[in-house]
Amino acid sequence: MKSHQAIDITARDLNAEIKQSTYLASKAKTEKRKAILEQDYQDPDKLREIAGLIKQHTLENLDRYLAQAEANLIANGSQVHFAVDGDAANQKVLQIMQENGAKSMVKSKSMVTEEIEMLPYLEKNGMEIVETDLGEFIVQIDDDQPSHIVTPIIHKNRRQIAESFEREGLGEYNDDPETITRRARAYLRQKYFDADVGLTGANFVSAESGRIAIVTNEGNARFSIAANKIHIAVVGIEKLIPSDRDFSLFLNLIGRSATAQQLTVYNQFINGPRSENQPHGPEKMHVIFLDNRRTEVLASECNEILRCIRCGACLNVCPVFRQAGGHAYRSVYPGPVGAVLSPLLAGNRYPELADLPKASSLCGACNEVCPVNIPIPELLLRLRDRAKKEKIKKATKGTPALGLWATLCSQPTMWKTALTMGHTMNYIPTEIIPHPAARAWQHARKLPKFQGGEFRKWFKNRNKS
Amino acid sequence: MSLLHTPPNRPSGKSVQLMTTCLCDTFYADVAQATVEILEYLGCDIELPDGQTCCGQPAFNGGDWKSSRKVVRHAVKTFKGDKPVVVPSGSCAAMIFHGALLAFEKEDDLPEVKALGERTWELVDFIVNGLGVTEWPGKFDASVSFHSSCHLRGSNSKAAVHQLMGTIDGLTTKQFDEEEQCCGFGGTFAVSFPNVSREMGNLKVENLIKPNPDIVASADMGCMMHFGGMMDKQGMTIKRMHIAQILRDSLKNGGLI
Numbered sequence: 271m272k273s274h275q276a277i278d279i280t281a282r283d284l285n286a287e288i289k290q291s292t293y294l295a296s297k298a299k300t301e302k303r304k305a306i307l308e309q310d311y312q313d314p315d316k317l318r319e320i321a322g323l324i325k326q327h328t329l330e331n332l333d334r335y336l337a338q339a340e341a342n343l344i345a346n347g348s349q350v351h352f353a354v355d356g357d358a359a360n361q362k363v364l365q366i367m368q369e370n371g372a373k374s375m376v377k378s379k380s381m382v383t384e385e386i387e388m389l390p391y392l393e394k395n396g397m398e399i400v401e402t403d404l405g406e407f408i409v410q411i412d413d414d415q416p417s418h419i420v421t422p423i424i425h426k427n428r429r430q431i432a433e434s435f436e437r438e439g440l441g442e443y444n445d446d447p448e449t450i451t452r453r454a455r456a457y458l459r460q461k462y463f464d465a466d467v468g469l470t471g472a473n474f475v476s477a478e479s480g481r482i483a484i485v486t487n488e489g490n491a492r493f494s495i496a497a498n499k500i501h502i503a504v505v506g507i508e509k510l511i512p513s514d515r516d517f518s519l520f521l522n523l524i525g526r527s528a529t530a531q532q533l534t535v536y537n538q539f540i541n542g543p544r545s546e547n548q549p550h551g552p553e554k555m556h557v558i559f560l561d562n563r564r565t566e567v568l569a570s571e572c573n574e575i576l577r578c579i580r581c582g583a584c585l586n587v588c589p590v591f592r593q594a595g596g597h598a599y600r601s602v603y604p605g606p607v608g609a610v611l612s613p614l615l616a617g618n619r620y621p622e623l624a625d626l627p628k629a630s631s632l633c634g635a636c637n638e639v640c641p642v643n644i645p646i647p648e649l650l651l652r653l654r655d656r657a658k659k660e661k662i663k664k665a666t667k668g669t670p671a672l673g674l675w676a677t678l679c680s681q682p683t684m685w686k687t688a689l690t691m692g693h694t695m696n697y698i699p700t701e702i703i704p705h706p707a708a709r710a711w712q713h714a715r716k717l718p719k720f721q722g723g724e725f726r727k728w729f730k731n732r733n734k735s
Numbered sequence: 736m737s738l739l740h741t742p743p744n745r746p747s748g749k750s751v752q753l754m755t756t757c758l759c760d761t762f763y764a765d766v767a768q769a770t771v772e773i774l775e776y777l778g779c780d781i782e783l784p785d786g787q788t789c790c791g792q793p794a795f796n797g798g799d800w801k802s803s804r805k806v807v808r809h810a811v812k813t814f815k816g817d818k819p820v821v822v823p824s825g826s827c828a829a830m831i832f833h834g835a836l837l838a839f840e841k842e843d844d845l846p847e848v849k850a851l852g853e854r855t856w857e858l859v860d861f862i863v864n865g866l867g868v869t870e871w872p873g874k875f876d877a878s879v880s881f882h883s884s885c886h887l888r889g890s891n892s893k894a895a896v897h898q899l900m901g902t903i904d905g906l907t908t909k910q911f912d913e914e915e916q917c918c919g920f921g922g923t924f925a926v927s928f929p930n931v932s933r934e935m936g937n938l939k940v941e942n943l944i945k946p947n948p949d950i951v952a953s954a955d956m957g958c959m960m961h962f963g964g965m966m967d968k969q970g971m972t973i974k975r976m977h978i979a980q981i982l983r984d985s986l987k988n989g990g991l992i
Contacts, residue, residue: 271929282930297913589917589935590928629928631921631935632796633885638915648837654798655838665798668927672794676802679757680809682786692761710926714933715964724764725755729771729783 271713274668277590277629280598288425292417292595295424296586302530303583303639310532321523322643325577328477328510329568335477335510336559342480346542348555355562356386362558363388363469363502364395370500370554372397372466376458378484378491379403380471381419381580382506382560384602385615400461402490404454411438417596417604420528420582425595458490468494468552472505473579474520475557478513481541482557485524485534492538501543501552507559508568508576520579523641527581567614572649575610577642584636584646590629599626606636610649624665627653670707689722696720741891742832746819746854747865749779754814754822754831754855757789758956766956769983770823770858776992777866786813790822791838792830797923800838807835811847819865820855823979825886825954828857857887859954859978863895869902873989875981876905880948882939882962884955885917896954896978903985909946913938920961936965944973954978 273279281289307314328335340350353359367375375397383389389399389410401410405422409415412434416422423431432445440453462468470491474483482503484491495501511520517539525531544551567576585591585605596604601612601623609626616623627650636646657665678684700708700717711717751774759767774781791806810831814820822828832852839845862868881900887893900906919925919935926932939962943951951966951973953959963975976984986992 271933273928273930275928278928278930281934589919589938590931593931593934628798628924629931631885631917631919631924631928631932633917633921634888635885635915635917638888651795651798651834651837654796655800658798658800669797669799669923670926672797672799672802672923676791676794676799676805679788679791679806682788682809682813685788689761707923707926710929711964713929714936714968715961716967717964718762718960720761721764722761725759725767726783726785728764728768 271710275628276600276625276664277594277598281590281594284593284595284598287427288595289593291427292424293592295421296592299530299586300583300639303527303586306526306530306532310526317519317523318641318643321519321641322577324511324516324519325579325642326574328512329508329573329576332507332510332568335512336507338477339475339480339510340559342478343542343557346480347545348480348542348557351556351558353558353560353562356388356560359386359504359558359560359562360388360391363504364392364397366500366502366556367392367397367467370466372500374398374400374465375467375469376400376402376462376465376494376498377469378471378486378494379406379422380469380504381602382471382504383469384416386560386562388504400458400465402458402462402488402494403486404451404488407454407458408434415597416602418582418585419580419603419605419607425597462493462497465494465498467500467502468498469502469504470494472503472509473524474511474517475505475509476512476514476517477510479541481514481539483517483521484538484540485521485536487529487531487535489536492536495538495540495552496550499553501540501555502558503540503556504558504560507561507564508578524579524581527583527639527641563615563617567611570614571652572610572614574644575607575614575646575649577644578607578611579642581641583639583641587635587639589631589633589635594629598629601626606630606646606650607644610646610653613653621662621664624653624657624662627657628665628669686723689726692720692722740889741860742853745856745865746817747861748819749777749866750782750818751779751861752782752784752814752816752818752820754787754790754820754827755783756822756824756827756956758960759823760788762960763956763977766823766977766979769977769979770821772992773862773979773982773986774821776986777862777868782818784813788813790827790830792826792834793922795830795834795838796921803838804842807838807848808844811844811851814851817854819861820851821858821861822855823858823954823977824956825857825884825890825892826957828855828860829886829890831855857890857892857954859895859899860890860892863898864891869898871899871903871982871985873985873987873991874904875985875988877949878907878909878947879950879952879981880909880911880943880946881978882918882943882951882953882958883914884953884958887954892954899982900978903981904989906981906985909948911942911946913942916942918958918962920958922957925961932961933965936962940966940971944971948973950974950976950981952976952978952981
């Protein structure tokens, strides 16, 4: 069916195999998430609500918590930097590497470094970077883009991965998942030892202690940090939580929401660089807090989106994501969260992404699974209203104009006339109505029989008798 | 605000205003009729404000809040007074008590809009939580796949529907896969994203009919117009009913009306 909306077109044309694997994986993850939450907690919704309140509270007092986190990080021996945008963060990372004579970096999975396109920037400046998360490693060797926040290669199958490994000289073709994993492990192991710098993101930062929590299932963040002299953490300013006590709630929620695990396999709490009496660990630790328009989002009427802890549950449950896949969103953050966040972070690229908030039936499933209870449908609606007011074609095309309809609906006499006139619909073949919305409706559905005014008539006559 | 939490402390009582919904006014007369019949069976006195049209939801969801406000303002004007307003549609009810509040956030007449929301009930929510009816009499010998429309998410209505259906003599409720999944209607979404919408609808229909129910039902005619229209297009003859029609027919079968 002809369509005007990019995400609808992508979904229509998406390779059937990718569509099916995205759908099945997403459905399974959604079901497992629900099962583990219901198994472990009497009222999991309460936890989501509390976590949402804590995050919102932190955001509303971000100035205070950020200063507190900075002071504690410094007291713990870290160096703290603030980057206003991606360029500033990338330059800071490069500068740290250059000042320390570093040439190579191992990095663990971090959405924020994807957001600021750090990897190509550092490579362009002569640095060797290796992604150590298996999925991200495959994205890197294929020069591809992640299609999911947590499972970046949900769009690939094992045959494709085996071909990539063969091409990269990592062994003969073998699509056995264990073999693929062992080969990646052997390759990466040496890279950890050879690298000069380890870079991570952060899942949560406690303002109270300056302690950083990082979760992985592969242990690669731990390895990236432990085997290196320098640890750099790039952290979005929205990652703060007030106190260490809050780790328990958020770590319990992120594991279950993201991957249906009671706890992610590796949970690290980093206090700072190694102290004098610790035998190993980085000698220096740099924390770069990134704004990159987050303060603009904070000041906007969509600030709840900054609560997001990047678990991907809203992607997995979203019927549009399941059909269109992550690349359809044309940005680092796909799915419902991306449909809100990506246009907001886009700056002057906003009009290019203003169609994303339209890619939803507003079913509310994303809100229902969100561990921090973000009212995503409301935020999508606000952005739709904004796009309409700003007359952004990319967002509005395909949606029927409703101005005349609104006039009809606010004039009862006209409305009642329409109820009578509408009966002609029953005598014409409605398939030939030359209106794009009517055509779009009827390519897959029939219109019901018109019964305008019949109920009113029945109600009136019944009262008479 | 977050999920569609039903407003607390709404007025109840047996003197009500009926919001027919534009879909029942134009396409589904019998659903509105069934709503009247069951409310009257419960002893309600029904006022049908003549000037009523639509709740404003199509434009609200479509992103045209300005047009939506025009329609909501008309609804506020039409449904005057302080009687409970009863709507045989979860999504229209949610538009009034939830959506409209967003669209009017910066408007001077927000209090009037809010006041309407604070006395608006989805039909089954009203029957169970407004009137305190917990069992439904009569008889209805059929198995039903009930589609929980998205606007029942987080509201009282979903539990209310199952509460009543569970007590009807002869009625069995079918379990099916992905019960929570949206049918793909979404108002203007159905025409602006025709391909995704169709696939969502196909999946919904497939899941609904898999357990071989006698009837497919919902509390929202929007969903039924969409996936029912798909079933018609595909030549499926399985019977579709609104929950109000099931409740009414149960009374009729039991000789109660």
